[in-house]
Amino acid sequence: MTPSGSKRRVKVKDTSDLITGIVLLGFAIVLVFYLVPNYINEPPILQNPMMSPRWLPAIIGWLILLFSILLILQAFILEGKTEEDERAIEKGSTRRFVLMVLSLVIYVALFEAMGAVFCGILATLVLFVAHPVRTWWVYSLAFLFPIIVALLFVEVMNVPLPIMPLGF
Amino acid sequence: MENFSEVVGIFFSLDNFLAIAVGVVIGVVVGSIPGLTATMAVALALPFTFSMQPVAAILLLVGIYKGGMYGGSITAILIRTPGSPASACTLLDGYPMAQQGHAKKALKAALYSSVIADFISNIALIFFAAYLAKIALNFGAPEFFWLICFSLTIIISLASGSMIKGLMAALLGILLSMVGLDEVFGSQRLTFGNYNLMDSISFIPLLIGLFAIPEIIEFYRKKAIPHIKAKANGAGLAFSELKRCMKSIVRGSLIGVIIGAIPGTGATAAAFISYSDARRRSPNRANFGKGEVEGVAAAEAGNNGVAGATLIPLLSLGIPGDVITAIILGAFMVHGLTPGPLMFQENLSLIYALFLGIMCSSVILLVVGNVAIKYFSLIADIPKSILFPIVLMFCVYGAYAVNNATFDVGLMLAFGVLGYIFNRTAIPAAPFLIGFILGPMFEDNLRRSLLIGSNDLSIFVRGPITWVFIVLTVGSIGLAIYRFAASRRGTRNSTDESHQT
Numbered sequence: 001m002t003p004s005g006s007k008r009r010v011k012v013k014d015t016s017d018l019i020t021g022i023v024l025l026g027f028a029i030v031l032v033f034y035l036v037p038n039y040i041n042e043p044p045i046l047q048n049p050m051m052s053p054r055w056l057p058a059i060i061g062w063l064i065l066l067f068s069i070l071l072i073l074q075a076f077i078l079e080g081k082t083e084e085d086e087r088a089i090e091k092g093s094t095r096r097f098v099l100m101v102l103s104l105v106i107y108v109a110l111f112e113a114m115g116a117v118f119c120g121i122l123a124t125l126v127l128f129v130a131h132p133v134r135t136w137w138v139y140s141l142a143f144l145f146p147i148i149v150a151l152l153f154v155e156v157m158n159v160p161l162p163i164m165p166l167g168f
Numbered sequence: 169m170e171n172f173s174e175v176v177g178i179f180f181s182l183d184n185f186l187a188i189a190v191g192v193v194i195g196v197v198v199g200s201i202p203g204l205t206a207t208m209a210v211a212l213a214l215p216f217t218f219s220m221q222p223v224a225a226i227l228l229l230v231g232i233y234k235g236g237m238y239g240g241s242i243t244a245i246l247i248r249t250p251g252s253p254a255s256a257c258t259l260l261d262g263y264p265m266a267q268q269g270h271a272k273k274a275l276k277a278a279l280y281s282s283v284i285a286d287f288i289s290n291i292a293l294i295f296f297a298a299y300l301a302k303i304a305l306n307f308g309a310p311e312f313f314w315l316i317c318f319s320l321t322i323i324i325s326l327a328s329g330s331m332i333k334g335l336m337a338a339l340l341g342i343l344l345s346m347v348g349l350d351e352v353f354g355s356q357r358l359t360f361g362n363y364n365l366m367d368s369i370s371f372i373p374l375l376i377g378l379f380a381i382p383e384i385i386e387f388y389r390k391k392a393i394p395h396i397k398a399k400a401n402g403a404g405l406a407f408s409e410l411k412r413c414m415k416s417i418v419r420g421s422l423i424g425v426i427i428g429a430i431p432g433t434g435a436t437a438a439a440f441i442s443y444s445d446a447r448r449r450s451p452n453r454a455n456f457g458k459g460e461v462e463g464v465a466a467a468e469a470g471n472n473g474v475a476g477a478t479l480i481p482l483l484s485l486g487i488p489g490d491v492i493t494a495i496i497l498g499a500f501m502v503h504g505l506t507p508g509p510l511m512f513q514e515n516l517s518l519i520y521a522l523f524l525g526i527m528c529s530s531v532i533l534l535v536v537g538n539v540a541i542k543y544f545s546l547i548a549d550i551p552k553s554i555l556f557p558i559v560l561m562f563c564v565y566g567a568y569a570v571n572n573a574t575f576d577v578g579l580m581l582a583f584g585v586l587g588y589i590f591n592r593t594a595i596p597a598a599p600f601l602i603g604f605i606l607g608p609m610f611e612d613n614l615r616r617s618l619l620i621g622s623n624d625l626s627i628f629v630r631g632p633i634t635w636v637f638i639v640l641t642v643g644s645i646g647l648a649i650y651r652f653a654a655s656r657r658g659t660r661n662s663t664d665e666s667h668q669t
Binding site (some may be wrong): 061074091098120127138 | 215221333339340342345357358360389511557561564565568569577623
C-alpha cells in the first residue's frame with residue numbers, strides 16, 4: 001500500500017462506539033419496519049395520526065436510527081478519550097464468571113419450584129465458591145442469611161415469598 | 169390549626185421515626201462500602217416499603233439517600249475510594265488528612281458540614297416546594313408537556329459523557345415505558361402476546377436490575393483485588409476549626425441547593441463547584457489538595473446541599489431531578505400518590521408530615537454519623553465476596569415480591585445485563601431511567617393537549633409559560649451542543665499538543 005493510499009483509508013477511532021452504533025442501528029431498523037407495524041395495533045379510525053399508539057414509538061425508532069448513525073460517524077471522528085480507559089477491566093477467571101451465571105440461573109429456574117430459602121442457600125454457596133471464600137465459618141452465612149432475609153420479607157414486612165419447595 | 173393537628177397525627181408515630189433511623193443507618197452503612205451505592209440501597213429497599221404507610225415508606229428511602237450521601241465520604245477519606253461519585257471531591261483533601269493521621273478530624277468535618285448542608289437544603293425544600301407548586305397549579309397539559317421536554321433535555325445535556333449516548337438512553341427508556349396496553353385505545357404495544365407485559369414493565373425489577381446487578385456482574389467478571397482495611401484514627405474536629413470552615417459550608421450548601429433544584433445536575437457537580445469556590449476564597453488556598461479541612465467541609469457541604477433540594481422539582485412538579493428521586497417517585501406511585509402541584513392541594517398534611525420527617529433526618533444523620541465514625545472499620549472490613557451474594561439475594565427476593573412472578577426475576581436479570589452493557593459502552597443509565605419514568609407523562613400530556621386543542625397544534629404555544637419552557641428546552645439543547653463542541657475542541661487541542669511534543 002502506498003503512503004497516500006494509507007492516508008486516504010478511514011480509521012476507526014472508537015471501536016466500542018462503532019459497535020454500539022451498529023447494534024442500535026439494527027435495532028432501530030427492526031423497530032421501525034417490523035416491530036411497530038406488527039406488534040402495535042392501531043384503531044381503524046383516527047382523527048389525528050399523533051393520537052395513534054404507533055406514533056410515538058415510530059418517532060422514537062426514527063430518532064434512535066438517526067442518533068445511531070451519528071454515533072457511528074462519531075466513532076470515526078472522535079477519539080475514545082479516557083472513557084475507554086475507565087471501561088477497560090482486567091478480566092478474572094472464566095470459572096468465577098461461569099459460577100456467577102450459574103447462581104443467576106438457579107434463581108430464575110428454581111425460585112418458584114424450590115422456594116426462596118433453598119435457592120438462596122444454593123446460589124449463595126455457589127457464589128462463595130466462585131470467589132472463592134476461604135474462611136470456613138463464612139459458609140454458615142450462606143445458610144443463615146437466606147432464612148433471615150426470607151423471614152424478614154414474609155413475617156416482618158408482609159411481602160409474600162415462596163419460602164419452601166412446592167408441595168411442602 | 170386543623171391541618172397542624174393532622175400533620176402531627178400523621179408524623180408522630182414510632183414507625184416514622186424508626187423508618188428514618190433505619191434508613192439513615194442503611195444509607196451510611198451502604199454508602200461507606202465501596203461498590204455499594206446509595207442508589208442501589210434505595211432500589212433494594214423499595215420492595216420492603218410495600219406494606220408500610222406512605223410517609224414511613226418515603227422517609228425510609230429519603231433516610232437511605234441522605235445517609236448514603238454522607239457514607240460515601242467515609243471510604244473516600246479513609247481508603248481513597250469514594251463510596252459514591254459525589255464523594256470523589258472529598259478525597260482530594262480527606263485522604264491526605266487521613267495519611268497525615270487526621271482521619272477522625274476529616275470524618276468529623278465531613279459529618280458536620282453534611283448535617284449543616286442537609287439542614288439548609290431541607291429549609292430550602294420547605295420554602296420553595298410549596299411556592300413552586302402554587303405556580304405549577306396554573307399549568308395545563310401543554311405546559312407540562314414542555315416541562316417534561318425541558319427536564320428530559322437538561323438531564324441529557326448535563327449527563328456526563330457523550331450527548332448522543334445520553335439521548336439514546338433516554339429514547340430507549342421512553343420506548344420501554346410504552347410496552348403494555350395503550351391508555352387511550354387499549355391496544356397492545358410491544359407485548360408480544362405475553363400477559364406479564366400487558367400491565368407495562370414493572371418499575372422495581374428494572375430499577376434493581378439496572379443499578380444493582382451490573383455491579384455484581386462486574387465484580388465476578390474482573391480479577392479479584394485484595395481487600396483494603398481502613399482505620400479512623402487521630403484527634404477530632406475542634407470547634408474553632410469548624411467555625412473557620414463555616415463560611416465555606418454555608419456557601420457550599422447554597423451552591424448545593426441551587427444545583428440540586430435543577431433536574432439532572434446532581435451532587436458531583438455541586439461538590440466540585442463548592443470545593444473550587446472555597447479554594448478561591450480561602451486564606452489557606454495553598455493547602456487545598458494537601459489535606460485542608462476546609463476543602464473536606466466545602467466538598468461535603470456542596471454534596472449534601474443537593475439532597476433536600478432535589479426533592480423540590482419532585483414534590484412540586486412531579487419531575488425527578490436524579491436517579492434516586494426517580495426511585496422515590498416510584499415509591500410514591502406504589503402507594504397510589506402522584507407528586508406534583510395537585511398533591512399540595514389533596515395531600516397537604518402528608519407533605520408537611522414528610523417535611524417534618526426530612527428535618528428529623530438531619531438530626532438522626534448527626535447521631536448515626538458519629539457512631540459510624542467510631543465503628544466504621546467493622547463495616548468497611550466486610551469483603552465484597554461476602555456482601556455481593558447477599559445483595560443478589562435481596563435483588564431476587566425484592567424483584568419477585570412485586571407481582572409474585574418469576575417473570576420479574578428474569579426481567580430484573582435481563583435489565584442487569586442491559587445495565588452492564590450500558591456500563592461497558594459508557595451509555596448513561598440515569599437518562600434511561602428518567603426516560604422510562606417521564607415517557608408515559610410525556611405521551612399522556614401530548615395526547616391530552618391534542619384533545620384539549622381539538623387537534624390544533626397551536627395549543628403547544630398557547631401562553632407565556634409554554635414559551636418559557638420552549639426557550640429553556642432550546643437553551644438546554646444549545647448547552648448540550650456547546651458542551652459537545654467544547655469537548656471536541658479540547659480533545660483536538662490535546663491531540664495537537666501531544667503531536668507537537
